[in-house]
Amino acid sequence: METIEQYLPREVRVGVIGVGLMGADHVARLASRIKGARVSVVTDYLREKAQEMADGVPGCRVVDTAEELIAAKDVDAVLIASPGTFHRDQAIACIAARKPVLCEKPLAMNPEDAYAVVQAEAEAQKATGRRFVSVGFMRRFDAEYAELKDAIDSGELGQVSVINCKHRNATTHPGFVDSMMVYDSAVHEIDAIHYFLDEAITEVQAVLPLPGPRAAEGQHDPMLLLLRTSSGRIVTDELYVNTDSGYEVRTEVLGSAGIATIGMGITRVTTQMAGGTWGGTVPFDYRPRFAAAYDAEVQAWITAVLDGSNIALRSATAWDGYLAAATCEAAEQALTTPGFVPVTARPRP
Structure with a gap:
């Protein structure tokens, strides 16, 4: 040997x-x-x-x-x-x-x-x-992701039932079609779910709202993916890749003993509110956020x-x-298939 x-x-x-x-x-x-x-x-x-x-x-x-x-x-x-x-x-x-x-x-x-x-x-x-x-x-090595993973594993949040994810980019290059929103963007949230929960994603559904003002022709942007895990947990992944504002990633975990949100401390947005505004700047791409x-x-x-x-x-x-x-293959199929599409995975060698 x-x-x-x-x-x-x-x-x-x-x-x-x-x-x-x-x-x-x-x-x-x-x-x-x-x-x-x-x-x-x-x-x-x-x-x-x-x-x-x-x-x-x-x-x-x-x-x-x-x-x-x-x-x-x-x-x-x-x-x-x-x-x-x-x-x-x-x-x-x-x-x-x-x-x-x-x-x-x-x-x-x-x-x-x-x-x-x-x-x-x-x-x-x-x-x-x-x-x-x-x-x-x-993302597995980001301090906030690691802290959230530890909070889930320790039971601090209780029984996790829902995870809400948001993935936004300022702009995309020409030819960035719907499937690339899955393989280039959503893939990070897909791996994060495996990382957070230590269980497989079993099915995926795509919901395609009206395209935003900066979506390319034929591009569904924003896009919403619904993912179900083997224990029945639900994950939402909102993808909006032509915001013209910057790069921001957030994750919210809903547990029986608490709710945790990451991304708010680093990615800041400008929001118009009654009586005033609050906000700041958003990095243009992923490198400052995850350096x-x-x-x-x-x-x-x-x-x-x-x-x-x-x-x-x-x-x-x-x-x-x-x-x-x-999982990405199932998500791509879900773009043109009604309802949930099962994730087909072979046994681990």
Whole structure:
């Protein structure tokens, strides 16, 4: 049997696949704010972009392909920030190379591909005793999400019956269709529900109100998803991605012993009220809101790689990535299907 010790590095040399908006953000994070790690290799389909990024990081070099990066001897762990269509094959290649991987969401573009990653990791775990895949659902490392999770687990809120979620963006890029509202936006709330409740979502219904004034042609914005969990709890997810005001995320949990709300302390809105107004500013995108969560997520991953566990305590696993993909598939079907659509999930290997 392979031993853990043969894979443990003293310093984690990280290879980053994809240096677009999210990948570049991660390179800067690893280079300046994360202990016990350095960026050793980067790659991108635009080589000049990768070279520009590498030039700003001491000791970093560029390779032409993700395959070359994963196989590199000066790469101990891999951070995948490439387009989602490549995640399945790149994650499986990391598993085959026995290199821990932090894969930005989605784990894969459909449940079948996500399950292939789960199966590959299960086989590797039999041989090594270790798991290799973490999925970049950074909200699990946000201080407010962690506090709410602890309040639910401790019983402080009593029996949870309803969770209300809100996900709002200032604007979307051209071509951001209804299915992308599910796979790019709602996927975060879907994973948060799995995280908060430790139970599966079993069915999804979509409610499509009249489109807002800034919705693109054919786009249902706002959109409301209703999700039911295996114990019968109900979750609402309000998606409004062209508000023209900024990025805000809120979650409200209704329990028998109390109600908890997160998001109000950081995301502030301007509201017209009788007799006066109150308000402030809203960040334009997700990075200011979850900057600390991204830092905490990557630091926890690096720490886990150094100690041989690979998977941080709150991290989303490959199985979590699969459940998110299966639920998103049902939510996409619900956009054109009346009533609730069941979530079809295969057994865990």
